[in-house]
Amino acid sequence: MDAQTAVLDIRDLRTEFVTEEGVVHAVNGISYRLHQGQTIGVVGESGSGKSVSVLSVLRLLPSPPARIVGGEVWFKGQDLLKLPEKEMRRIRGKEIAMIFQDPMTSLNPVLTIGFQIMEPLMLHLHMGKKEARERAIELLHMVGIPEPQKRVDDYPHQFSGGMRQRAMIAMALACQPTVLIADEPTTALDVTIQAQIVDLVKRLRDELGMALIWITHDLGVVAGLADRVIVMYAGLIMEDAPVDELYEHPQHPYTRALLRSLPRMDEEAGRPLETIEGLPPDLLQMPQGCPFAPRCTYVRPECRTQRPPLVEIQPGHRVACWVDLETGALRS
Amino acid sequence: MSQTTDATARSQPLLRVENLVKHFPIRRGIIIQRQVGAVRAVDGVSLHIYPGETLGLVGESGCGKSTLGRTIVRLYKPTRGRVLLRVHNGNGHAQEVDLTDLKGKELRRMRRHIQMVFQDPYASLNPRMSVGQIIAEPLLVHGIGSPQEREERVKELLTLVGLRPSHINRYPHEFSGGQRQRIGIARALALQPDFIVLDEPISALDVSIQAQVVNLLQELQQKFRLTYLFIAHDLSMVRHISDRTAVMYLGKIVELADRDELYQHPLHPYTKALLSAVPVPDPKKEREKQREILQGDVPSPVNPPSGCRFRTRCPLAEAVCAEREPELREVAPRHWVACHLI
Numbered sequence: 001m002d003a004q005t006a007v008l009d010i011r012d013l014r015t016e017f018v019t020e021e022g023v024v025h026a027v028n029g030i031s032y033r034l035h036q037g038q039t040i041g042v043v044g045e046s047g048s049g050k051s052v053s054v055l056s057v058l059r060l061l062p063s064p065p066a067r068i069v070g071g072e073v074w075f076k077g078q079d080l081l082k083l084p085e086k087e088m089r090r091i092r093g094k095e096i097a098m099i100f101q102d103p104m105t106s107l108n109p110v111l112t113i114g115f116q117i118m119e120p121l122m123l124h125l126h127m128g129k130k131e132a133r134e135r136a137i138e139l140l141h142m143v144g145i146p147e148p149q150k151r152v153d154d155y156p157h158q159f160s161g162g163m164r165q166r167a168m169i170a171m172a173l174a175c176q177p178t179v180l181i182a183d184e185p186t187t188a189l190d191v192t193i194q195a196q197i198v199d200l201v202k203r204l205r206d207e208l209g210m211a212l213i214w215i216t217h218d219l220g221v222v223a224g225l226a227d228r229v230i231v232m233y234a235g236l237i238m239e240d241a242p243v244d245e246l247y248e249h250p251q252h253p254y255t256r257a258l259l260r261s262l263p264r265m266d267e268e269a270g271r272p273l274e275t276i277e278g279l280p281p282d283l284l285q286m287p288q289g290c291p292f293a294p295r296c297t298y299v300r301p302e303c304r305t306q307r308p309p310l311v312e313i314q315p316g317h318r319v320a321c322w323v324d325l326e327t328g329a330l331r332s
Numbered sequence: 333m334s335q336t337t338d339a340t341a342r343s344q345p346l347l348r349v350e351n352l353v354k355h356f357p358i359r360r361g362i363i364i365q366r367q368v369g370a371v372r373a374v375d376g377v378s379l380h381i382y383p384g385e386t387l388g389l390v391g392e393s394g395c396g397k398s399t400l401g402r403t404i405v406r407l408y409k410p411t412r413g414r415v416l417l418r419v420h421n422g423n424g425h426a427q428e429v430d431l432t433d434l435k436g437k438e439l440r441r442m443r444r445h446i447q448m449v450f451q452d453p454y455a456s457l458n459p460r461m462s463v464g465q466i467i468a469e470p471l472l473v474h475g476i477g478s479p480q481e482r483e484e485r486v487k488e489l490l491t492l493v494g495l496r497p498s499h500i501n502r503y504p505h506e507f508s509g510g511q512r513q514r515i516g517i518a519r520a521l522a523l524q525p526d527f528i529v530l531d532e533p534i535s536a537l538d539v540s541i542q543a544q545v546v547n548l549l550q551e552l553q554q555k556f557r558l559t560y561l562f563i564a565h566d567l568s569m570v571r572h573i574s575d576r577t578a579v580m581y582l583g584k585i586v587e588l589a590d591r592d593e594l595y596q597h598p599l600h601p602y603t604k605a606l607l608s609a610v611p612v613p614d615p616k617k618e619r620e621k622q623r624e625i626l627q628g629d630v631p632s633p634v635n636p637p638s639g640c641r642f643r644t645r646c647p648l649a650e651a652v653c654a655e656r657e658p659e660l661r662e663v664a665p666r667h668w669v670a671c672h673l674i
Contacts, residue, residue: 045538160629190392190565192626195609199625217539220611224618243615259613261543263572266612269591273543273572279508280538 006033006074007178007211008057008096013071015049015056015235018064025286026052028235029070031310034179039205039212041222041243043258044232047280050215053232054181058092059085075179094124097172101184103164107156113140113167114152120174139170143200162193166200173204180205181213186221198225219259223247228316231255234281234291237310241317251319251326253296290322298323300330344418345380346527346559347404347446348428352377352413354396354403358634372633373399375583376413378660381527386553386560388574388591390567390606394630396583397563398451401529404561405448406431406439417527419445444474447520451532453512457504463490463515464500470522489518494548510541514548521552527559535564546573567610571595576666579603582641583633585660589667599669602642640672648673 015027027049034040044050055061057073057080073080080091092098100106108116117139118132127135133152140148143166156164165185172180182201186194202225205212216222222229222243229246231239231254239252250256260274278295281287290296293303303322310320311331324331355370373396381387391397402408404415415431419442431442447470450456457466467489468482477485487497493514504512513533520528530549534542546569552558564570570577571591578588579602587600598604608624626645631637637644643653652672660670 045540162629190630191567191609192392192605193629194611195623195625196627198611199623218611219539219613220618223613223615224611224621247613247615258539261540262613263568264612264614265568265571265595265607265610266614266617269571269595271572273547275543275547276540277544279510279541 005035007036007076008034009072009074010053010057011072011074013053013056013073014069015052015061015066016069017066022284024283026235026283027056028286030232030235030237032230032237032240034211034213036178036211037209038228039214039226041226041229042213042215042232043217043219043222043229045217045280047234047283048232049235050232051183052235054098054183054213054215058096058098058181059088060092060098090124093120093172093177094175095177096179096181097175097177098181098183099165099168099172099185101187103161103168103188104156107164107168109156112153112155113159117167117171117174120171124175135174136170139174140167142173142204143167143170144196145170161189162196165189165193165197169197169200169204173208176208177210179211179213181215183215184217185214187216187218194221201225219262231258234283234286236291237318237320238292239319240310245317251313251317252321253298253323253325254292256325257297290320298325302330343383344426346383346418347381348414348416349377349379349404350414350416352400352403352415353411354399354408355411369634372583372636374403375636377580377583377585379578379585379588381559381561383526383559384553384557385575386562386573388570388577389561389563389580390565390570390577391580392565392606392630394582394633395580396633397580398531400580401448401531401561401563405443405446405529406434407448417442417445419526440473444523445525446527446529447523447525448529448531449513449516449520449533451535453509453516453536456516457512459504462501462503466504466515467518467522470519474523476523485522486518489521492521492552493518494544508541509537510544513537513545517548517552521556524556525558527561529561529563531563532565533562534569535566542569549573567607579606582630582636584641584670585668586642586670587668588660593664593667597667599663599667599674600671601646601648601673640670
């Protein structure tokens with residue numbers, strides 16, 4: 001974990017939403033570093049703060065109701081959270097690009113696909129219209145759109161779901177960003193199309209040497225994609241480990257339970273699924289202790305009163321749990 | 333599992349679907365609406381469902397799996413084909429009833445036997461009705477019980493699906509997605525049906541909640557000897573829950589077999605590609621896996637390809653595939669495939 005090679009360094013990020021019912025504590029202090037060329041998978045269920053945390057990094061959340069109440073996000077020697085909006089705009093799309101879950105709502109329906117890809121090229125790279133158009137066609141070709149010379153003038157509704165996602169990837173990659181953030185990019189897609197998109201992103205990542213943050217609720221997708229996996233729950237990191245380690249030796253009760261609640265294609269069928277009883281906590285009233293404690297089978301009295309810090313139990317493996325699952329003893 | 337398979341082999345089917353077709357007309361014109369085409373959502377499906385089994389139905393979006401489910405329970409009127417349900421009449425005999433042309437009262441009477449759980453637990457519960465009213469509604473419609481008896485029954489159903497009887501006066505918005513799906517299940521159980529169509533009942537739920545609902549469905553099935561048609565796009569969950577599995581593509585069933593047979597020895601090129609596309613939560617296996625990646629998208633059901641509908645994406649397609657439509661044939665005992673090349 002050498003700080004020098006980290007392209008993105010998120011420190012103690014905290015985001016809240018002010019609503020009529022009260023303050024929703026969406027992200028409650030998360031820290032991690034993304035290194036050059038590395039792929040981090042961020043896994044969590046709805047409300048775990050996985051999307052809000054990266055939207056906070058790019059400052060894409062509308063304020064109000066959102067407010068970033070703490071933390072730093074270091075990128076190329078500057079804290080993104082302190083940059084003036086004008087400079088932030090130079091980072092978004094150019095240095096750090098993002099692709100979203102629903103390509104239909106994140107593409108502008110009244111502009112052609114080509115124009116939407118040309119826009120960042122003209123804006124950030126100061127290309128002329130003609131040059132940008134040629135580059136757009138190249139990019140569409142690169143992401144596997146057939147007949148890009150023709151399709152460049154299509155509108156989003158003329159593309160299928162998988163093609164829209166490809167177009168959005170072309171847009172995101174237009175300026176060859178250092179970091180690509182993918183927020184559930186395949187959740188709305190069918191499995192065969194998901195396989196196409198995952199394959200495409202992997203290939204482009206390796207060709208362009210980008211660092212990648214892939215947010216998902218699907219532990220299957222990131223297994224083949226990520227170098228490291230971060231498991232989030234209630235706006236906190238529960239576990240963070242190299243991918244093999246996380247799947248083979250999960251050290252947080254939540255990660256374990258999550259892995260055991262999945263039916264798996266590579267196991268004998270019909271094994272009863274283990275359930276995680278209860279519900280995630282209400283983020284309006286974050287519990288004082290570990291947010292997973294009410295659903296945890298390893299729970300101890302101290303779990304309910306004191307929140308376990310995220311500690312490194314082995315090089316590169318961080319866990320937020322008072323109980324050492326291997327020995328059953330409390331961590332000091 | 334083998335027990336149920338043997339049992340299903342012996343018994344009579346509870347439900348027979350014969351050459352079912354459901355087309356949705358596409359109309360043009362403002363005053364005089366001419367039909368200019370049709371979305372051929374379900375285009376000739378035949379299958380049998382046996383008492384006590386779970387038939388899993390998988391396919392990608394737009395393949396017609398939900399339309400098939402809805403046509404079976406007669407939320408849609410079929411364009412052609414028949415749906416036959418075996419029902420017990422009072423004197424211990426069973427008879428087959430053709431649901432296809434039933435109307436009004438008669439259809440409603442048959443609906444006691446056949447119920448549905450919907451995908452979206454937010455859209456399928458009326459927000460203005462209390463949980464008690466929602467679950468009691470089928471009883472009310474069918475004129476079962478006095479108000480007190482209905483209330484007792486609702487409380488019993490709530491307990492059965494893992495909710496509290498005291499929830500009876502609450503409203504849907506007070507519940508989480510998983511709890512709402514339990515309410516939907518309780519409603520489907522109210523009339524003690526034989527057969528339930530489960531249309532993507534867990535797709536909208538979080539991973540940790542999915543297992544809860546699936547386990548509940550399995551428990552209830554055993555308790556009441558229910559028969560399920562479980563529609564989903566999640567292949568690993570369908571494998572988990574089903575006894576037999578059917579794969580649909582563009583309005584047709586392309587493969588149907590016992591669960592283990594289908595997942596271990598898939599024969600249709602589409603089934604193979606579909607299974608290979610499912611990511612496994614194991615990094616080592618994922619890295620080693622040679623994934624078969626299908627090119628292109630599913631063609632439009634308005635204008636499906638000639639011959640075999642999968643041929644435009646099929647890695648093995650030959651000339652014959654464009655000429656003739658493959659029939660669903662039994663190529664091994666209880667293993668049905670629609671492909672020319674097998």
